[in-house]
Amino acid sequence: MTTSLPAPAPAARPAGEPVLRVAGLTCAIGGAVIVSDVSFDVAPGEFVAVIGPNGAGKTSLFNLLSGLLSVTSGTITLDGADITGASPAARARRGLGRTFQSSSVFAGLGVRENVRLAAQARLGGSLRPWQRVRASDRALEVAERALGRVGLTARGDALAGSLSHGDKRKLELAILLATDPAVVLLDEPMAGVSTEEVAGLTRVIADVHREEGRTVLMVEHHMDVLLGLADRVAVMHHGSLLALDTPARVTADPAVQEAYLGDQL
Numbered sequence: 001m002t003t004s005l006p007a008p009a010p011a012a013r014p015a016g017e018p019v020l021r022v023a024g025l026t027c028a029i030g031g032a033v034i035v036s037d038v039s040f041d042v043a044p045g046e047f048v049a050v051i052g053p054n055g056a057g058k059t060s061l062f063n064l065l066s067g068l069l070s071v072t073s074g075t076i077t078l079d080g081a082d083i084t085g086a087s088p089a090a091r092a093r094r095g096l097g098r099t100f101q102s103s104s105v106f107a108g109l110g111v112r113e114n115v116r117l118a119a120q121a122r123l124g125g126s127l128r129p130w131q132r133v134r135a136s137d138r139a140l141e142v143a144e145r146a147l148g149r150v151g152l153t154a155r156g157d158a159l160a161g162s163l164s165h166g167d168k169r170k171l172e173l174a175i176l177l178a179t180d181p182a183v184v185l186l187d188e189p190m191a192g193v194s195t196e197e198v199a200g201l202t203r204v205i206a207d208v209h210r211e212e213g214r215t216v217l218m219v220e221h222h223m224d225v226l227l228g229l230a231d232r233v234a235v236m237h238h239g240s241l242l243a244l245d246t247p248a249r250v251t252a253d254p255a256v257q258e259a260y261l262g263d264q265l
């Protein structure tokens with residue numbers, strides 16, 4: 001049984017335009033500029049890695065994109081629409097989804113139930129009561145499909161809290177996929193994952209990108225994983241965008257090596 005979520009509203013974005021455009025993005029908090037004049041475009045289906053030393057502004061950039069932090073100046077355009085002042089929920093409805101560094105899973109609920117709730121919220125949020133039963137059936141189908149995509153079908157009945165770190169990360173991804181985002185922000189999806197589980201999680205993320213055609217932006221400290229997945233790498237340093245180029249060019253860039261002060265890239 002296969003199903004898909006309702007087709008998203010037609011994009012306002014003309015063909016060839018970026019799916020995400022960030023222009024002059026700046027965020028100042030209490031006199032400190034934590035993101036400074038960052039501009040870049042992301043093409044539909046592109047995989048952009050976001051790297052940088054600790055405190056460089058990577059998570060803050062994601063918080064600005066997803067609406068958890070307010071923009072001081074600059075604009076964010078998603079699929080042709082200005083979302084700079086939109087709420088996180090409005091951005092999610094427009095197709096911007098994100099995972100968090102810390103786990104967002106309900107540990108006391110079943111694995112399938114966690115994903116079904118996310119699908120239900122997406123499908124049933126604006127429905128009238130008599131339409132909700134149908135939405136509930138469809139939410140279960142969407143949940144099964146998302147679990148299949150991340151390889152957790154067999155764990156559907158398990159309590160989410162009983163999963164290994166790696167499987168919890170897969171569950172977070174399934175929860176995200178159930179909301180059918182066009183642009184996916186992954187914030188350190190490998191954090192806390194055992195070395196043995198990194199390869200499996202990397203494959204799942206690669207599939208979500210290649211086979212599902214989703215645009216991915218990913219912050220990750222596992223550099224070997226990132227450089228293998230990414231079309232381009234954005235390097236943040238002191239809140240600014242230091243470089244944005246192919247993995248090969250970025251790793252050879254003396255300014256990037258300097259930013260890491262000799263740390264292995």
Ligand SMILES: Nc1ncnc2c1ncn2[C@@H]1O[C@H](COP(=O)(O)OP(=O)(O)OP(=O)(O)O)[C@@H](O)[C@H]1O
Nearest residue numbers: 029032034052053054055056057058059060061236
């Ligand atoms: N809400 C906030 N209020 C004040 N300062 C903040 C806030 N959020 C982040 N910062 C500061 O902004 C800077 C960038 O932090 P951020 O978490 O974005 O860096 P990062 O590159 O994600 O770091 P890490 O790799 O360690 O997660 C840090 O100096 C941090 O202390």
